[in-house]
Amino acid sequence: MTVHTSAPLSEQDREAVASLRAYGYRIHDIQALAHDQRPFAVRIPALHQTIAPGIHLRSASVELGDDSFTNSYTLCVDLDFARVDVVSTVGGFHLRDQVGTPTSFAAVSGSFSFISDDPAYQPAEPCLDFCCRDGEVVSLPTAAKPALLVRAGHPRVENLDATGTLSLQGRRYRWIGSKTPGHIPGRQAGLLTVFGAANCAVRYSDHPRTGFVRHVDPAANITPRDSAAVDYVVAWSPTEGHRVIAVHPGGGADLFAGNFVLRAGRPWARHVSLGAHVEITQLAGRDVRPLDSGISIGPSAADAAAGHTQAYDACLGNSPFRDVRNARTLVGLYGRRLMICVLDGAPKTETFRGTTPKETAAACEASGFDPASMYHLDGGASSKIAYLTQETTRVVGSMHYLKWPVLPTEPFRWQGTDGRVLRSALVLRANHQQESP
Numbered sequence: 001m002t003v004h005t006s007a008p009l010s011e012q013d014r015e016a017v018a019s020l021r022a023y024g025y026r027i028h029d030i031q032a033l034a035h036d037q038r039p040f041a042v043r044i045p046a047l048h049q050t051i052a053p054g055i056h057l058r059s060a061s062v063e064l065g066d067d068s069f070t071n072s073y074t075l076c077v078d079l080d081f082a083r084v085d086v087v088s089t090v091g092g093f094h095l096r097d098q099v100g101t102p103t104s105f106a107a108v109s110g111s112f113s114f115i116s117d118d119p120a121y122q123p124a125e126p127c128l129d130f131c132c133r134d135g136e137v138v139s140l141p142t143a144a145k146p147a148l149l150v151r152a153g154h155p156r157v158e159n160l161d162a163t164g165t166l167s168l169q170g171r172r173y174r175w176i177g178s179k180t181p182g183h184i185p186g187r188q189a190g191l192l193t194v195f196g197a198a199n200c201a202v203r204y205s206d207h208p209r210t211g212f213v214r215h216v217d218p219a220a221n222i223t224p225r226d227s228a229a230v231d232y233v234v235a236w237s238p239t240e241g242h243r244v245i246a247v248h249p250g251g252g253a254d255l256f257a258g259n260f261v262l263r264a265g266r267p268w269a270r271h272v273s274l275g276a277h278v279e280i281t282q283l284a285g286r287d288v289r290p291l292d293s294g295i296s297i298g299p300s301a302a303d304a305a306a307g308h309t310q311a312y313d314a315c316l317g318n319s320p321f322r323d324v325r326n327a328r329t330l331v332g333l334y335g336r337r338l339m340i341c342v343l344d345g346a347p348k349t350e351t352f353r354g355t356t357p358k359e360t361a362a363a364c365e366a367s368g369f370d371p372a373s374m375y376h377l378d379g380g381a382s383s384k385i386a387y388l389t390q391e392t393t394r395v396v397g398s399m400h401y402l403k404w405p406v407l408p409t410e411p412f413r414w415q416g417t418d419g420r421v422l423r424s425a426l427v428l429r430a431n432h433q434q435e436s437p
Contacts, residue, residue: 016414023399030402033348034210034412037400041352044071051387052105054081055428059396062343062363068325068351070343072363073385073396075106077338077428084155084338085427086110086148086293088133090126092421095386099393103430106387108340109329109398110148110377112298113423114197114315117213117404123197123256124235126423128315129296130160130283137280137288138236139259140164140194141296143179143311146375148331148426149294157333157375160296161284162194168232168244168262169276175262179311186229186263195223195231195253195261202317210404214317218254223261225251230266233258234278242278295424298376301330301364304357305371320379325353327398328360329378331426332369339369340426342383346400354383377426384419395419 009017013030020027025039033039043061050056056076063069077084082105087098098107113126125131130141132149140162141147147160162177175192178185178199185193200216207213223231233246235258245258253261264272280288299309299321309321320326327345331338343363345354355363361371384397399416 010411012413013411016416019417020399020414025399030414031412033400033414034402035348037346037348038350038352040346040400041349043069049389051075051389052082052428052430054078054431055105057106057385057387062366064355064359066351068353070345070352070355070359070363071396072367073342073344074367075108075338075340075385075387075428077340079154079336079338079431081431082428083153083431084150085429086132086150086295086424087427088127088131088293088295088424090124090423092126092423093425094418095384095422095425096393096395096418098425098427099386099388104388104427105430106385106428108331108342108377108386108426108428109382109384109419109422110295110297110331110424110426111380111382111422112296112312112316112376112378114200114202115214116202116216117210118215119406121216121218121256123200125197125259127295128198129196130294131296131424132288132291132294135292136236136238136241137283137291139196140175140177140280140283142177142194142196142198144177145296145311146299147294147296148375148377150292151290153292155333155338157297157331157373158284163284164280164288165282166192167277167279167281168192169272171271172281178263185224186226186265189265189267193263195255195263196259197255198315199223199255201314204317209408216256218256221255223248223251223253223255223263226263228266229263230272232262232264232272232276234260234262242280244272244274244276244278247272247274297331298379301357301361301371301374301376303372304376305361307357316379320376321357323356323358325356325359326380327354327378327383328376329383329397330360330364330374331377332374334373339374340377340385341367341369341374342385342397344383344397348400382420382422
């Protein structure tokens with residue numbers, strides 16, 4: 001594509017240029033940013049801000065060698081003064097939308113969700129693997145992964161086994177994730193196997209304007225065929241809870257059709273019919289009723305640096321945990337302190353692309369954090385913090401983000417302050433116990 005920088009800027013591009021210059025970036029042409037993002041490669045000065053009681057933001061540049069660097073933004077949250085909520089939706093939201101209420105001070109992108117550039121084929125539940133929304137477990141994990149869980153307003157980061165119990169049409173069953181090593185789906189009586197959107201394989205194809213597109217082949221995005229098994233597609237709604245919406249004898253259920261798929265052996269699952277009620281009762285040996293919210297997250301910085309990321313690679317396509325530089329969002333819990341760190345980067349630069357997994361672990365150590373206790377909340381271009389300061393919402397991280405055109409004649413649109421549409425985020429609010437009467 002040839003970029004004509006001398007062409008007059010559209011009104012939207014003029015507004016975008018003005019916003020970027022207000023943030024200190026010397027931008028002249030929004031359309032050129034699709035191929036050259038060097039104007040974002042600006043080292044930031046060291047800064048410490050108090051956003052609200054118990055919430056502090058530290059900013060600094062981190063040198064990586066060979067003139068490469070990342071800008072680090074760290075939120076330090078005292079949980080005696082602030083609480084953390086995991087917010088997730090199916091329709092999505094912009095990060096800034098979560099900030100600005102009287103008790104909502106900051107939000108951080110948490111975006112290990114399925115990403116496809118095909119609007120006609122999206123999963124019913126976009127939060128890959130486990131998700132608990134507004135006190136309801138809406139999807140089950142396919143593999144053992146870390147998760148951020150909130151119970152009674154208290155966050156915890158736990159390694160979550162893909163096991164548990166549920167009732168299906170009034171009968172109690174055990175369930176296990178389909179990616180569990182050594183497990184043969186649908187072959188053990190009384191044991192259901194969970195499939196979901198995280199069983200998909202994202203494909204990358206070249207594109208003349210955007211560089212690449214991400215997509216999934218619907219014909220291949222199904223549960224494995226097995227004549228001895230039957231698959232039940234389970235969907236969730238706020239009014240009806242979990243219900244069986246499709247039955248597939250022999251497998252072949254669309255992985256995106258519901259919130260998850262349950263596989264059973266044929267001889268002992270004949271009683272299940274369309275519309276059957278499903279109630280999730282236990283997750284990794286724990287009663288799910290005390291859960292307020294939660295999402296599965298990425299590996300620890302230590303595990304990513306060591307290459308222990310097999311559970312993530314296929315469903316994320318070009319995995320952010322390869323030995324390449326990407327922007328990152330990390331979260332760690334240290335007693336009553338929650339630490340959230342964004343390591344920023346723009347992919348269309350030479351010196352400011354983010355950090356590799358090993359550089360991420362090293363940056364954690366340099367900041368005094370144990371890499372084994374800092375987990376990836378995000379691993380790409382949506383790594384961002386939105387926060388309230390002097391009654392104005394500001395953002396840091398991912399300022400390069402462009403909305404890709406759908407049609408060949410459409411321009412790129414700068415979305416830096418909004419970022420891309422997210423399906424999950426962490427929101428920092430005032431602790432109710434600390435509010436004034």
